[in-house]
Amino acid sequence: MTWRSAARHRAKVGALILALGAAFPLGVASAGEVTSDQIVRALTPNKPLTRSLSAAQPAAATVDPTQAKFVDSLRNRPTRSLSSGERTQIAEITKDKPNIDLEITFEYNSANISRQAAPAVEALGKALSSPDLKGGTFVVAGHTDSVGSDSFNQDLSERRADTIKRVLVEKYGIAGADLVTVGYGESRLKDPAHPDSGINRRVQVVNMSDQSTAAK
Template sequence: MTSFRKLSALSAITLGAALSMTAGLALAGEKVSADQILNALQPKKPLTRGLSAGSQADPAVDARQIQFVDSLRNRKTRSLSLGEREEIAELAASKPKIDLEIQFDYNSADISKASMAAAQELGKALSNASLKGSTFVVAGHTDAVGSEPYNQDLSERRADTIKRFLTEKYGINGADLVTVGYGESKPKDASAPTDPQNRRVQVVNMDTKTASK
């Protein structure tokens, strides 16, 4: 009976891991490689071209989504309205994504030395030719320690730091990186809002067109 219970538990863990991979890869607290990031951000081949991968995709909806994403290019992070931030989150929910635990110096937007390797692996992944032409959202998140206005500002500054790092160190086109800050509003673990795992950078591939090339 004990062996059966262990096997059942193992099966449940395996299934849970498989399900989480379909929604996006989370590698917080682990050493992450460029290949892992690349695999997480690779768009699934759509049945129809455009931003929507549904078999019954509405071309008009696709066009509006593309237009919205294009309107975000070269926008300042702090210029985004709450409505725009929420629309980005809604679109990003169904896109290839990865959560990275990129820590920053205390009360700062500077990448910590301990997290520099993860930032470098992200740069290598986004430089891969297979992702050429994609638009990426770089979203900053904080835990709930501190005031909401402070955390919102901090998340925006940290997202901007990642963008600057990727453009300066890896030559990523700045227009292909849309930065957005969510502060403490979208915790990874809503039951533990002050948990450090909520401090993360989420990278989302907003395009699926690369899969059909």
Template sequence: MFKPSASLIAILSIVTIGAALSCGVAAARAGDDVTEEQIVKALASEKQPLTRGLSAAPQASPGLNAEQAKFVQSVRGRATRSLSTAEREEIATIVKHKPKIDLEINFDYNSADISAKSLPSVQALGRALTNPDLKGSTFVVAGHTDAAGGEEYNQGLSERRADSIKRYLVDKSGVDGADLVTVGYGKSKLKDPSQPMAEVNRRVQVVNMENKATASK
């Protein structure tokens, strides 16, 4: 029977503690069968640490000021391709410290069709966004690509993929399309710039831009 050495146990302990204390954006790969509960937990609590850093202390998510709230209302339900570069950057600024989760959702090659293996993650996302703890909030669904290909091509591809997710959420999960802000960032916001072609960069990020409690005020 294999008996791990003390040094191996120490290494495994460090890895486990490091994973538990990580305060980066919550992430889930399509193959990991992300659950509704995991998504709700990541998006519902503004007391969870939201940005990667040295400290694991919770960070509060600031509410929207009047100008930001007005802007959010102006982009709710808008066509993805109608957003200007300035509007996309404004969205990125507003959601920087908001509750979010990265879903690695795979698409068929060179298309915006959601792959069969990614459907469970998209279905879990649909259930989460209609969960009573989240329903009525404003969510950003942001498409990202890796660095392969030109900027214009990747921008268009990321927009089509964000639209594909929105269409599924509205048609199959009953999410109110007016509660969604879909945006594509192409390869402009790589998750891992040190590995621009890595699959970790090909992702859909979902952000609770304005929760229902503050949206109703």
């Protein structure tokens, strides 16, 4: 196996990361390391996190009616129907929202979640269906590294984001309209200095709500 084919193999087997917040600023939590409570803490607006996770989330901002209307227009939209402009707009809206990084591995060259990643997916499902977060709106954005063609990585990021959404809806009863999926492929690398690094392979899941649903 050449170095090029080996790198491609690692990329396709590699981890897809769910970024739901800045809970692990120095890296990502591997598939079995995170708990549902940690995810809840990271995704709850205005709720301080433990020092081992992150600093407190910023204060909730006033809801922008234009942004709210745009997000509502995305509900139940097929991931592949989003334009490049819409993807950019989603990234801009979500950049300061509560989020967390989770490492979730998939089968080779596939959007099928690996068996090793089951605990992290279960923790995510329990967190999003908890009283603190249930009923909120979450963006699930897929990202890849730079190995492979742009079109392949774009498609793979979309399919993996869709897989996470499907599991959350079918297994944990989360409303499909509350999960907005988008794929970025390799266009938004987390570590641009190392474009083929595994840290770039992630799905960004962001809490779009401005307050805890439990407080509503």
